[in-house]
Amino acid sequence: xxxxxxxxxxxxxxxxxxxxxxxxxxxxxxxxxxxxxxxxxxxxxxxxxxxxxxxxxxxxxxxxxxxxxxxxxxxxxxxxxxxxxxxxxxxxxxxxxxxxxxxxxxxxxxxxxxxxxxxxxxxxxxxxxxxxxxxxxxxxxxxxxxxxxxxxxxxxxxxxxxxxxxxxxxxxxxxxxxxxxxxxxxxxxxxxxxxxxxxxxxxxxxxxxxxxxxxxxxxxxxxxxxxxxxxxxxxxxxxxxxxxxxxxxxxxxxxxxxxxxxxxxxxxxxxxxxxxxxxxxxxxxxxxxxxxxxxxxxxxxxxxxxxxxxxxxxxxxxxxxxxxxxxxxxxxxxxxxxxxxxxxxxxxxxxxxxxxxxxxxxxxxxxxxxxxxxxxxxxxxxxxxxxxxxxxxxxxxxxxxxxxxxxxxxxxxxxxxxxxxxxx
Amino acid sequence: xxxxxxxxxxxxxxxxxxxxxxxxxxxxxxxxxxxxxxxxxxxxxxxxxxxxxxxxxxxxxxxxxxxxxxxxxxxxxxxxxxxxxxxxxxxxxxxxxxxxxxxxxxxxxxxxxxxxxxxxxxxxxxxxxxxxxxxxxxxxxxxxxxxxxxxxxxxxxxxxxxxxxxxxxxxxxxxxxxxxxxxxxxxxxxxxxxxxxxxxxxxxxxxxxxxxxxxxxxxxxxxxxxxxxxxxxxxxxxxxxxxxxxxxxxxxxxxxxxxxxxxxxxxxxxxxxxxxx
Numbered sequence: 001x002x003x004x005x006x007x008x009x010x011x012x013x014x015x016x017x018x019x020x021x022x023x024x025x026x027x028x029x030x031x032x033x034x035x036x037x038x039x040x041x042x043x044x045x046x047x048x049x050x051x052x053x054x055x056x057x058x059x060x061x062x063x064x065x066x067x068x069x070x071x072x073x074x075x076x077x078x079x080x081x082x083x084x085x086x087x088x089x090x091x092x093x094x095x096x097x098x099x100x101x102x103x104x105x106x107x108x109x110x111x112x113x114x115x116x117x118x119x120x121x122x123x124x125x126x127x128x129x130x131x132x133x134x135x136x137x138x139x140x141x142x143x144x145x146x147x148x149x150x151x152x153x154x155x156x157x158x159x160x161x162x163x164x165x166x167x168x169x170x171x172x173x174x175x176x177x178x179x180x181x182x183x184x185x186x187x188x189x190x191x192x193x194x195x196x197x198x199x200x201x202x203x204x205x206x207x208x209x210x211x212x213x214x215x216x217x218x219x220x221x222x223x224x225x226x227x228x229x230x231x232x233x234x235x236x237x238x239x240x241x242x243x244x245x246x247x248x249x250x251x252x253x254x255x256x257x258x259x260x261x262x263x264x265x266x267x268x269x270x271x272x273x274x275x276x277x278x279x280x281x282x283x284x285x286x287x288x289x290x291x292x293x294x295x296x297x298x299x300x301x302x303x304x305x306x307x308x309x310x311x312x313x314x315x316x317x318x319x320x321x322x323x324x325x326x327x328x329x330x331x332x333x334x335x336x337x338x339x340x341x342x343x344x345x346x347x348x349x350x351x352x353x354x355x356x357x358x359x360x361x362x363x364x365x366x367x368x369x370x371x372x373x374x375x376x377x378x379x380x381x382x383x384x385x386x387x388x389x390x391x392x393x394x395x396x397x398x399x400x401x402x403x404x405x406x407x408x409x410x411x412x413x414x415x416x417x418x419x420x421x422x423x424x
Numbered sequence: 425x426x427x428x429x430x431x432x433x434x435x436x437x438x439x440x441x442x443x444x445x446x447x448x449x450x451x452x453x454x455x456x457x458x459x460x461x462x463x464x465x466x467x468x469x470x471x472x473x474x475x476x477x478x479x480x481x482x483x484x485x486x487x488x489x490x491x492x493x494x495x496x497x498x499x500x501x502x503x504x505x506x507x508x509x510x511x512x513x514x515x516x517x518x519x520x521x522x523x524x525x526x527x528x529x530x531x532x533x534x535x536x537x538x539x540x541x542x543x544x545x546x547x548x549x550x551x552x553x554x555x556x557x558x559x560x561x562x563x564x565x566x567x568x569x570x571x572x573x574x575x576x577x578x579x580x581x582x583x584x585x586x587x588x589x590x591x592x593x594x595x596x597x598x599x600x601x602x603x604x605x606x607x608x609x610x611x612x613x614x615x616x617x618x619x620x621x622x623x624x625x626x627x628x629x630x631x632x633x634x635x636x637x638x639x640x641x642x643x644x645x646x647x648x649x650x651x652x653x654x655x656x657x658x659x660x661x662x663x664x665x666x667x668x669x670x671x672x673x674x675x676x677x678x679x680x681x682x683x684x685x686x687x688x689x690x691x692x693x694x695x696x697x698x699x700x701x
Contacts, residue, residue, distance in 0.1 A: 053593050074599040086590035090612045099608075100598035147598070157597075 002064035002077075002154040002187060003029045004050060009059035011045050011211075019045040021211040022059065027155075030185045032178075034202035036192055037234070038336065042211040044159055047191045051080050051157050063154055074103075079148035083160040085140050087132040087147075093119075094128040097146045118146045121180065138169045145180065155187040162197065174200060195235055199223070207231050209336070229388035230333040232281050232381055238318065241355045242334060244325050245280035245382065252380070254280055255325035255353060257303035259377045268392045269382050278391070279331065281381040284318065287357030289365060290374035300376045308354075310367050317359040321373075325353065333388045452676070459669035466665050479670035489671060491643035492651035496675070499561055499647060500629035503568035507625045508618060510569070511576030516606055518577065519584040520592075537574035541567070545638045552639055559641045567635050572625040579624065583617030584610060619686050627679060648675045 004027040011020040020042040027033045035043040048054040050061060052073035061069055068076050079100070087096050094115055095102075101111045119125045122142040132140055141161065148156050161177070162170045178201050181188050192198055198205045199219040207214040207222065207230070215227045219235075226232035232240050246253045247269050252261050261269060269278065290302045311318040357373060365371050382391040457472055459480070465473045483489045518526060548567065549558070557563035587610060595605035611618065636650035646654075652671055655664045 051593075051597055053596070072601075073593070073596040074601065078597065080594065080597045082590045082594060084588065084590060086588065086594035088591060088594075088609060088613075099595070103599040103604065147594075151598075 003027060004155055004187060005062040007060040009049060009061055010057050011049060011054060012057040018211050023213050025206055025213065025216060027187060027189060029187055032181050032188045032201060032203045034190045034192060034198045034205045035208060036195060036198040036205055037208035038193060041208040043191045043208045047157050047159055047189060050189060051078060052076050077154040079151045079153040079156055081144045081148050081158040081161040083163055085144040087140060087143055089132055092129050092131055093124060093143050096143055097150050100151050114150045118149045121149065122146050137165055138173065141165060141173060155189065158190045160192055177201065195237060207234060225393050227390050227393045229279065229331055229383045230337065233334065233337040236283060238284050238356045240281045240283050242279055242281050243323060243353050245278045247278060255323035256305060257301045259301040262378055265380065265392060277385055279383040279385050281383060282375060283379065284356045284358035286376040286379040288374045289359045289363035290372040292360050292363060293374045297374060299378050300374050302372055302374045304370055304372050306370045307365050307367055310365055315361060317361050317363055317365060319357045319359050319365050321355050323353045323355055331385055331388055455669045455672050459666060459673045461666055463666055479666040482667050483671050488643055488651060492646050492648045495645055496630060496647040499564050500626050503565045503629045504622050504626045507569045507572045507576050508622050511573055511580050511621060512611060515577045515580035515584055516610060519581040533574035533577055536570065541571060541634050545634055549638050558639060559645050561645055563639050564635055564645060568629040568632065572628050576621040576625055579621040580614065580617050583614040587613050623682060623686060630679060
């Protein structure tokens, strides 16, 4: 058990490309921290630097109280779960799980005991004498976990451990990973590009983009109080709707409606300047069918819109509609989000903005019909289009430097997860 | 050949295969039949004239042949062992590490493989005489090893490249030193490649005639292919044809046995190497 401290850790490749830039992050003893971000954001590189598989170009890495910059992976007392599991094909499950202990010259009885114990936790007892080739994907994944567990290391490092599983198994293993981590209480760093995993698994989530740490905080903190456009767009599914906005007096002009802002919001918004172009972000659930709003109606605005598409999930209704505006919002971050998510998933990039609203299933919204919708004006997030900074974020979430400056080109990191793809 | 092939196509294939097998096996069958003839039957122009193991008795009671057989086995085995160990380490470095001079080493290895042995055997003769390696085991082991290293390196590095790097990293994180990771993870996984390379090296050393003939002079180091050339038969008045044939059969057998044992691994090995080589 130990804490992990990254102190201005930088990874620079010989060609000058910086995969990770001055990353500072403290992972407390026993904490489960998720590194999340799109392909090539440097999250895997960061994890591999903690593991010792990549050299650290600058900065200091401490595990426990020891500086481990120059220590080999084997001297760091960490266990790693790889994306493709990296099981030794020529060894049985038992040998795979016991390999580390055997290298450490643990005596046979002890190895047997620990392997059996781990196998029990992971429900692998009847598979101990099989080889990885004869196991299913989920079983292999569990063997990889088992290999980490038997070590009883200072920290678990997991590099997208669930991304090779099918959707159903992934949900199941997600619960499993979370349960195991809670029971063992081992410090864990978990890399993923799947924001659902990030939201559900971690005590804290660190969002990365282009090698820079964007924001660190609890999942709810990131969801409710994103510090910049990128975090706002990355966390949440379906993603936050973005649209151009302009502040005039105490009214915020949105493409679909003019909204009276609360004093608090107006104060924050005026930081961006009167009459200046802003980007407004509204989460899908902050819309509602106006006939169903009830008493909350006074803190929002209503508008009419024609519905392009209705997706019914049973428990909720996703309603797509289009807004048009004379203004156009441009942002490096939005472009990158759209690239990562696949075109169209992040709305508001052009003059015609696709908006997704999540309505109560009792709503009568039908495709092709016009309907009156309501939006909650207290939940609107405002961003400065020039640097993506949130004007409405409150408080300093983690003492992290505002990592919005120096947005280089959205270069791709060749060393980390080239075959990564967004799942779900 | 799937079911979509017509009967005619299959017949053509069959004929083709038979021709190839016949062509490849006829010398072997011939020399085997020759080795089973009595000395006075050698010239009888019959393909088959009864079983007689006289020739085998003769060669196995001949000290020169026994010594040559031991020399052949020993020299080939040692050359194979050293060559494979060195090649495995070199191939590992070439497939995993980036270092200055990598391209030079690769092309150098290729150049060695291209070099005709006959062109250096003369100077080697003089050098070996000068430094006392003439007519010794090391005197043959060194050139065999040198000439087979490039082939072994190329074969093995093709195999090592196929092994996912994560496996090695997993071993490192599990607490293995680089050498432990190499020995316990990489080499076992590349076993087909190691077998393939070993057999190729062994066959080269086993079959070689040029070096063996030039660099040896006595039973101390003379291998079977060279010894055959000095074969005299039971007495100097007899034609040694039968005995030479028997000896040829004897030296072929170990290779055949080895290839049969490792056949599946070699095929897997050769194709794996071919895809990524």
